[in-house]
Amino acid sequence: MNLRHRITLLVGLSFVAITAIGSYSVLESWKNAAEVKTVTEGVVPSALGAADLVAQLKEIQLATATLVTAPDSNIAMQVKDKLIAQKAQLKEGLNQQFQYASGDVQQGLLKQAREGLDDYFTAIDETTQFKLAGQTELAQATLFASVAQYQREMGQVIDTLRIEKNRSKDSAIASLNRNLSSAVTTISVATVMAILALGAFGALLYRRITQPISRMQTMMSEIAASQDFTRRVPVDQMDEIGHSIVAFNSMIARIQESSELLKQKTLDIQTMLQNMPQGILTITDGNRVHPEYSAYLETIFETRNIAGRGMLDLVFSSSSLGADALAQVEAVGGACIGEDVMNFEFNSHLMVGEIEKKMADGRVKILDLSWSPITDEAGTIVRLMLCVRDVTELRKLAAEANAQKQELEIIGEILAVPQEKFHEFIAGSIKFIDENEQILLQNQEQDSAAIAQLFRNMHTIKGNARTYGLQHLTNLVHEAEHTYDRLRKQRPDIAWDHAMLVQELAGVKDLIERYAKINEVSLGRKGPGRRGNVERYLMVDKQQIQQTIQRLEKVNTSNIHELVAARDAVRKSLHLLGTEPIGEVLAGVFESLPALAKELGKEAPIVKIEDNGYVLRSQASSLLKNVFMHLVRNAMDHGLETPAERVGQNKPAIGSISLAMDVSEGMLQIRLGDDGRGLALASIRKLATEKGLIAAADSPSDEEIARQIFRPGFSTADKVTEVSGRGVGMDAVNDFVKRENGRIEIRFLDHAQGADFRQFEIVVSLPESFAEHVDGDEALRIERARQELLMSESGSNSNNEGNPVLQLLKGGLRTV
Amino acid sequence: MAQILVVDDSSTVRNEVGDFLKANGLSVVTAVDGKDGLDKLKAHPSIKLVVSDVNMPNMDGLTMAEKIRNEHKNGAVGIIMLTTENSPAMKERGKAAGIKGWIVKPFNGPVVIGTLKKLVN
Numbered sequence: 001m002n003l004r005h006r007i008t009l010l011v012g013l014s015f016v017a018i019t020a021i022g023s024y025s026v027l028e029s030w031k032n033a034a035e036v037k038t039v040t041e042g043v044v045p046s047a048l049g050a051a052d053l054v055a056q057l058k059e060i061q062l063a064t065a066t067l068v069t070a071p072d073s074n075i076a077m078q079v080k081d082k083l084i085a086q087k088a089q090l091k092e093g094l095n096q097q098f099q100y101a102s103g104d105v106q107q108g109l110l111k112q113a114r115e116g117l118d119d120y121f122t123a124i125d126e127t128t129q130f131k132l133a134g135q136t137e138l139a140q141a142t143l144f145a146s147v148a149q150y151q152r153e154m155g156q157v158i159d160t161l162r163i164e165k166n167r168s169k170d171s172a173i174a175s176l177n178r179n180l181s182s183a184v185t186t187i188s189v190a191t192v193m194a195i196l197a198l199g200a201f202g203a204l205l206y207r208r209i210t211q212p213i214s215r216m217q218t219m220m221s222e223i224a225a226s227q228d229f230t231r232r233v234p235v236d237q238m239d240e241i242g243h244s245i246v247a248f249n250s251m252i253a254r255i256q257e258s259s260e261l262l263k264q265k266t267l268d269i270q271t272m273l274q275n276m277p278q279g280i281l282t283i284t285d286g287n288r289v290h291p292e293y294s295a296y297l298e299t300i301f302e303t304r305n306i307a308g309r310g311m312l313d314l315v316f317s318s319s320s321l322g323a324d325a326l327a328q329v330e331a332v333g334g335a336c337i338g339e340d341v342m343n344f345e346f347n348s349h350l351m352v353g354e355i356e357k358k359m360a361d362g363r364v365k366i367l368d369l370s371w372s373p374i375t376d377e378a379g380t381i382v383r384l385m386l387c388v389r390d391v392t393e394l395r396k397l398a399a400e401a402n403a404q405k406q407e408l409e410i411i412g413e414i415l416a417v418p419q420e421k422f423h424e425f426i427a428g429s430i431k432f433i434d435e436n437e438q439i440l441l442q443n444q445e446q447d448s449a450a451i452a453q454l455f456r457n458m459h460t461i462k463g464n465a466r467t468y469g470l471q472h473l474t475n476l477v478h479e480a481e482h483t484y485d486r487l488r489k490q491r492p493d494i495a496w497d498h499a500m501l502v503q504e505l506a507g508v509k510d511l512i513e514r515y516a517k518i519n520e521v522s523l524g525r526k527g528p529g530r531r532g533n534v535e536r537y538l539m540v541d542k543q544q545i546q547q548t549i550q551r552l553e554k555v556n557t558s559n560i561h562e563l564v565a566a567r568d569a570v571r572k573s574l575h576l577l578g579t580e581p582i583g584e585v586l587a588g589v590f591e592s593l594p595a596l597a598k599e600l601g602k603e604a605p606i607v608k609i610e611d612n613g614y615v616l617r618s619q620a621s622s623l624l625k626n627v628f629m630h631l632v633r634n635a636m637d638h639g640l641e642t643p644a645e646r647v648g649q650n651k652p653a654i655g656s657i658s659l660a661m662d663v664s665e666g667m668l669q670i671r672l673g674d675d676g677r678g679l680a681l682a683s684i685r686k687l688a689t690e691k692g693l694i695a696a697a698d699s700p701s702d703e704e705i706a707r708q709i710f711r712p713g714f715s716t717a718d719k720v721t722e723v724s725g726r727g728v729g730m731d732a733v734n735d736f737v738k739r740e741n742g743r744i745e746i747r748f749l750d751h752a753q754g755a756d757f758r759q760f761e762i763v764v765s766l767p768e769s770f771a772e773h774v775d776g777d778e779a780l781r782i783e784r785a786r787q788e789l790l791m792s793e794s795g796s797n798s799n800n801e802g803n804p805v806l807q808l809l810k811g812g813l814r815t816v
Numbered sequence: 817m818a819q820i821l822v823v824d825d826s827s828t829v830r831n832e833v834g835d836f837l838k839a840n841g842l843s844v845v846t847a848v849d850g851k852d853g854l855d856k857l858k859a860h861p862s863i864k865l866v867v868s869d870v871n872m873p874n875m876d877g878l879t880m881a882e883k884i885r886n887e888h889k890n891g892a893v894g895i896i897m898l899t900t901e902n903s904p905a906m907k908e909r910g911k912a913a914g915i916k917g918w919i920v921k922p923f924n925g926p927v928v929i930g931t932l933k934k935l936v937n
Contacts (some may be wrong), residue, residue, distance in 0.1 A: 332900030335918030
């Protein structure tokens, strides 16, 4: 049963009790009223009537006696009339008594009285008649005899009736009193019982309502005080309060959930603030730093004194920011916090985005600052948030990348100019600069002739630089020229600032010298135009430089990863600038093998290259192409057999050519070998003897015989083949190599001294400076990058011409 | 058409700000100090926004703002202060006078103009 039912029941019961008690009271009152009416209107008057009867009887007796003793008949007649009236009255009174006669006793007494009355009245009438007839004695006798007799009887009956009536009256009154008192008692008892019962029920209900509520209240207060949302209010019964408690408990459960979520979120934020590699702080009123800030801020500012500190002091002390800009930042902070968010829009442009800040030990950090407002629901700024990033490294990288980019751009510009012209340009420009330096030295003050000359010289340099497309130089020279132009006007709008002019000129000179240096050192184009010394200069493919510049231009400088990747790629390309893997250098040679093999009726051999981590300086490319074109063709023509011949000698049908590169004893050595028939020593000796190169009597060593092939005009071929026997053979090859301070020799690989054919390899040695060693890791990296690029490019761009890095890595460093 | 009242004792600022607002299609009235500003406001009921300097002779910008607020209690006239500094006391007075914004000099026209146009209309 729920509370509503209980309360309804209580009210119902109260209503029933009141109704019952009320009805009973009404009924009792009604009953008692009837009884009172009987008593007051019946019993009591009838008792009084009975008493009256006695009196009336006495009066009649007295009247009769008066009549009898009346002195004359007149008086007797008068008395007689009175007597008749009195008799009627008594009779009437007696008849009335019948009306209220209760019980047989009274009825009997009345009947007896009525009978006695008749006899009595008869006796009186007789007496009266006697008197009226003048028979007074007779009348007196009758009076004393029968009348008196009947009167006594009547008197006795009526008296008895009176007594009886009185008794009946007393009894009725007593009964009435009893009834009244009983009714009062019953009502009182019922009322008291009803009150007790309803009170008990009410108290029970009260307890049932208040107890759980007060328990709930206590528990709620405890939960509120302790914030312990794991606690629950116990549910005793499932009435309204029970349901409320269940609802309260589920609310607490939800609060527990959200409180846990909140805790988790707070923890997350705390963790983030503790661990993010970025400085975040918020600024409260008065430009103070809020106590909650990211831990990394301490690393950036190298202090733990941050919370509550003045933001201006923390961030901008010992910084590059001027006093005025600082005052603006301060004013903006004041203008924003506590104001509408539009104030941030108005003023955020005055917030400083980047500063250089000197640390305690003198290091300078570059800090990137970004500001944002934190607003409440009404759009009022409650705090400003400041994110601080230490971009020192990033800026350094960007500066490096920009310097590299500029250098590459300059290289590109220079390469577009023929060496001789460039040399002339530099020499001429330096002459003009020197002249301007002299002019400035001689003129500390404004001088129109001097300005005119300064302008003319600078204008000439600019014109030339522009003609040759030296853009960086043109831009700088233009600024100097513009300064002179303003000074040479009739009314110059700037003042002659000697120090500034000297500085400006020095800047132009520096850049011209930089161009010259890049031309000489990086490009190895010293002097008016001849190939650079391999020890000092690189030969670079122009296209490669262009592609590297493009790579740098495309880089997103705000993305440090991209920037680093670009820097690495450029560093790699610069490192490998002017070098080529031997496989690339000789690619053309090897690619021609299938066609050559077909011509000779042979199979194209397998080519094995072992570079041992060395790459070739581009200066060697041309030479080695010529040399190895010849040597490889010889190997194909004279060395490798036809497949049929090879199979007959238990060799694989397809021959192989091996090429190995190494540095030993200060020389770059490139060894070429094949698994063909070997060096035809017998044929060489025969031919050399025939040509008179060696005397028939001599017994030269195999090595001496082998060396004969380098003699001018020597050829062992049966006929001059299209392939190798063109007369200018190994002697020319030998010459090429010697010209580069190298040598070419034949090294036997077997010990078959004196045999007709001996296994051998040709070793081409060149100065070590023609080779560059790439360390293993780097070689591996380069190779991997090349593979990746090949794979990524193979789908979209089969010739890979579009990818600068690939071009670079593929060895796009071709001989100029 | 709603107008903007530019109040500044410096003719340079007055002209620069005024010309900029005019160039952006706003109708501008100028005044040289607070007193003049109040007179101009009376003379031109279509002024909906006041952009005012703080430090001026005769009557400073904040006093003018307070007087404007007393006469236009419903805030029908918006007030924006153009300032170089900012103190808590100034802000307190500004808040009481219903000042909507603080623009720290030098102001950034393109950023400010959009908001000003919104406030005027």
